[in-house]
Amino acid sequence: MSVNINPVGLAAALATFFGVWLGHVSVRKIERETVNLWKPTLIALALSAGFGAASFLTSSLSLSAICGILSVTLFWDSFEFQRQQKRIKHGHAPANPNNLRHAKILAEYSEATSFDWLNRDPRGTPYSPAELESMKEGAK
Amino acid sequence: MNWFGFWLCLATLFIIGLGFVWVIRGERYFGYLWWPYVMGAGIISILGSLFISNNWASALLGAFGASLIWGSTELKEQAVRGEIGWYPFRAKKILPPFVNVIKKWKAPSL
Numbered sequence: 001m002s003v004n005i006n007p008v009g010l011a012a013a014l015a016t017f018f019g020v021w022l023g024h025v026s027v028r029k030i031e032r033e034t035v036n037l038w039k040p041t042l043i044a045l046a047l048s049a050g051f052g053a054a055s056f057l058t059s060s061l062s063l064s065a066i067c068g069i070l071s072v073t074l075f076w077d078s079f080e081f082q083r084q085q086k087r088i089k090h091g092h093a094p095a096n097p098n099n100l101r102h103a104k105i106l107a108e109y110s111e112a113t114s115f116d117w118l119n120r121d122p123r124g125t126p127y128s129p130a131e132l133e134s135m136k137e138g139a140k
Numbered sequence: 141m142n143w144f145g146f147w148l149c150l151a152t153l154f155i156i157g158l159g160f161v162w163v164i165r166g167e168r169y170f171g172y173l174w175w176p177y178v179m180g181a182g183i184i185s186i187l188g189s190l191f192i193s194n195n196w197a198s199a200l201l202g203a204f205g206a207s208l209i210w211g212s213t214e215l216k217e218q219a220v221r222g223e224i225g226w227y228p229f230r231a232k233k234i235l236p237p238f239v240n241v242i243k244k245w246k247a248p249s250l
Contacts, residue, residue: 009189009202016152016206021250055145065199068145069152076153092226121247122172122219126229 011062012069019073027077031084032096041078048074088112144195152203159207163214164227171233172215173242182208216247 030040048071055067087093088102091111095102105112115136127135166174185205192198222229236242 003191004193005190006193006195006198007190008195009192009198009200009205010186011202012148012152012199013186013189013202013206016156016203017210020156020207020210024250052146052149055149056141056143058142058145061142061144061195061199064142064145065148066145068147068149069203071145072149072153073156076156117224118217118220120220122216122223124223125231126223126225132224 008061008065012065015066015069016073019070023073023077023080027080027084028093031081031088032102033099035099035101037081037085037101041081044074044078044081048072048078091115092117144199148196148199148203151200155200155203155207159211159214163211163218166211167215167218168222168228168230169234171235172219172247173239174236175212175215175247176242176245177236178215179209179212179248182206182210182212210250213248213250216249 031037034040051067051071051074055064055071058064058067084093085101085105088095089105089109089112091109091113094116095106095112095114097103097106097114102112106114113136117135166178182205185201185208189198189202189205192201218227221227
């Protein structure tokens, strides 16, 4: 008895995992370092269009799956630059004081901070407002 | 013209979007310590996709498995988001089997 292995699912899985992971990490890194967000936004859109076109042109189902999924994750990433900037404004992601755009945000938005709230292990109980304040103060 | 990638990318977008919902809800009611089970389910889904001859079923199961693995790495940060008040916090969680063993492992976060 022979078992036929279908690689399409594995191709889709790898594209999804790495598309989401690399997108997640890259958006945060690039948004942190770049002053003008329209540049990485346009690059992500152009790459998304390129992968999208490639997904139509290849006759291989696995390649079409990989290109299609990378196209959609890059399209998502192109909007994530703005969403990440919103997180910076709300203090939900750490600002980079050495980035001029972030320095402006730090000056204009009281909730913005260079403190990374998420860089800790869960402890099982919620933090009180006083604890949150002292954590933020301690980081300064 | 090969439309497989186009339709699959729309389905994957839905699967990834669903990931946001189950990570938030799942962490609230079950807690982040379920992560090894979620990751295991993702790995089994991807391995299972290799043995499905139907291309659509295989691709969807593969993408779903990958989103489970990714979600398992997001649970820890989501737990912290709940504790610091960005999301509703629910103290009473349905804990996983072997919770004391899992607590000794470092939860992944990418």
